[in-house]
Amino acid sequence: MTHTPLPDGLHRDTLAVRAAVDRSQYGENSEALYLTSGYVQPSAEAAARRFAGDEEGFTYGRNGNPTVASFEQRLAAMEGTEAAMGTSSGMSAILMMCMALLKAGDHVVCSLSMFGSTIKLIGSDLAKFGVESTFVPQTDVDAWRAAVRSNTKLLFAETPTNPLTEVCDIAALADIAHKAGALLAVDNCFATPALQRPVELGADIVMHSGTKFLDGQGRVMAGALCASQDMVTHKFLPILKSGGMTLAPFNAWVVLKGLETLDIRMRAQSAQTLALAEWLETHPQVERVYYPGLPSHPQHSLAMAQQRGLGGAVLSFAVKAGTSAQTRARAFHTLDAMRVVSLCTNLGDTKTLAAHPASTSHGRLTETQRQAAGIGQGLIRVAVGLEHLDDLKADLSRGLDTLV
Numbered sequence: 130m131t132h133t134p135l136p137d138g139l140h141r142d143t144l145a146v147r148a149a150v151d152r153s154q155y156g157e158n159s160e161a162l163y164l165t166s167g168y169v170q171p172s173a174e175a176a177a178r179r180f181a182g183d184e185e186g187f188t189y190g191r192n193g194n195p196t197v198a199s200f201e202q203r204l205a206a207m208e209g210t211e212a213a214m215g216t217s218s219g220m221s222a223i224l225m226m227c228m229a230l231l232k233a234g235d236h237v238v239c240s241l242s243m244f245g246s247t248i249k250l251i252g253s254d255l256a257k258f259g260v261e262s263t264f265v266p267q268t269d270v271d272a273w274r275a276a277v278r279s280n281t282k283l284l285f286a287e288t289p290t291n292p293l294t295e296v297c298d299i300a301a302l303a304d305i306a307h308k309a310g311a312l313l314a315v316d317n318c319f320a321t322p323a324l325q326r327p328v329e330l331g332a333d334i335v336m337h338s339g340t341k342f343l344d345g346q347g348r349v350m351a352g353a354l355c356a357s358q359d360m361v362t363h364k365f366l367p368i369l370k371s372g373g374m375t376l377a378p379f380n381a382w383v384v385l386k387g388l389e390t391l392d393i394r395m396r397a398q399s400a401q402t403l404a405l406a407e408w409l410e411t412h413p414q415v416e417r418v419y420y421p422g423l424p425s426h427p428q429h430s431l432a433m434a435q436q437r438g439l440g441g442a443v444l445s446f447a448v449k450a451g452t453s454a455q456t457r458a459r460a461f462h463t464l465d466a467m468r469v470v471s472l473c474t475n476l477g478d479t480k481t482l483a484a485h486p487a488s489t490s491h492g493r494l495t496e497t498q499r500q501a502a503g504i505g506q507g508l509i510r511v512a513v514g515l516e517h518l519d520d521l522k523a524d525l526s527r528g529l530d531t532l533v
């Protein structure tokens with residue numbers, strides 16, 4: 130490998146474009162995609178040392194890959210953590226974190242309005258293995274504090290939440306966790322390190338779905354956990370080796386290249402989302418708009434302080450209940466009238482996507498869980514992309530203006 134190390138003290142914007150493993154002997158400018166499941170060992174002795182963890186070097190594709198390592202280095206630099214571990218999806222990152230840090234009899238505190246699959250994984254699937262959990266209202270700091278018990282090992286928060294964009298106070302939750310001898314993990318999927326860096330506010334672990342804004346163009350599944358080198362090497366790596374939540378090199382390469390434009394995309398898409406949110410707030414068929422960038426949002430000032438003054442690129446709105454049709458039918462009418470915006474449950478794409486959370490992302494929850502999370506039948510989530518604002522307004526108007 131030709132080794133020209135980057136100078137120390139580079140800014141994050143530079144690291145977002147430059148941080149990676151060394152170039153190969155060919156001097157490629159764009160980071161190489163290493164598609165290999167195995168690695169030829171220099172000697173039997175070296176192989177033994179590498180498998181024992183006594184020497185640096187790749188051993189087998191499940192345990193590590195240079196392209197995946199480039200993604201991990203770059204994301205860690207952007208989040209401000211010592212290290213990161215790539216995973217096959219956002220959910221496998223959460224599974225890895227829980228398997229690494231929890232055992233039967235341990236307790237986790239989460240918010241009631243976390244991502245639907247997170248509630249299912251922690252509240253139901255891990256409960257089968259004896260992991261206890263309490264779900265509290267996202268924005269009620271006292272409720273988080275009151276939920277902590279002697280066996281609490283982890284507080285897990287997501288801010289802003291999906292789909293209602295509720296914002297919680299990361300510094301306050303870090304304080305509660307640390308006073309209880311527990312760790313705070315933050316799902317930073319919606320804000321991304323372009324807007325919010327949880328470790329600077331005291332969080333111990335940052336979890337990502339790379340599938341969303343990190344990729345940025347809706348191409349691949351990916352996930353990651355950012356944390357201290359000690360936690361990555363001694364807690365997450367052993368689970369990766371036995372559990373196999375491995376990030377595919379091709380997916381890592383796509384997301385690695387996505388990180389180069391993350392900051393500029395998040396700024397442009399946040400500005401566009403704010404403009405769309407302001408317009409929706411004035412529409413006669415819209416009951417309420419949920420967006421942290423709006424002064425009407427209950428945690429607007431906290432969000433602006435915590436997210437570098439930007440609201441992010443996801444908003445939700447509730448269509449007004451009608452007289453003749455069910456609220457759900459009115460939401461479906463609005464979605465089915467769209468001809469530009471994609472009816473798609475993903476988010477974080479340059480294409481604008483809209484979805485009906487109550488029947489899709491949150492469809493597996495019970496009605497009680499859904500009500501606790503505040504996901505009504507009239508709610509529509511919009512993940513705003515980079516099309517012209519006027520075309521987006523016209524597309525949503527197609528349905529909203531023809532509601533009966």
Ligand SMILES: *Cc1c(COP(=O)(O)O)cnc(C)c1O
Pocket residue numbers: 218219220221244247287291316318319337338339340341350351352
């Ligand atoms: C999508 C998402 C996840 C899960 O990520 P996958 O990559 O789909 O597994 C977790 N948290 C939030 C907030 C998400 O939006």
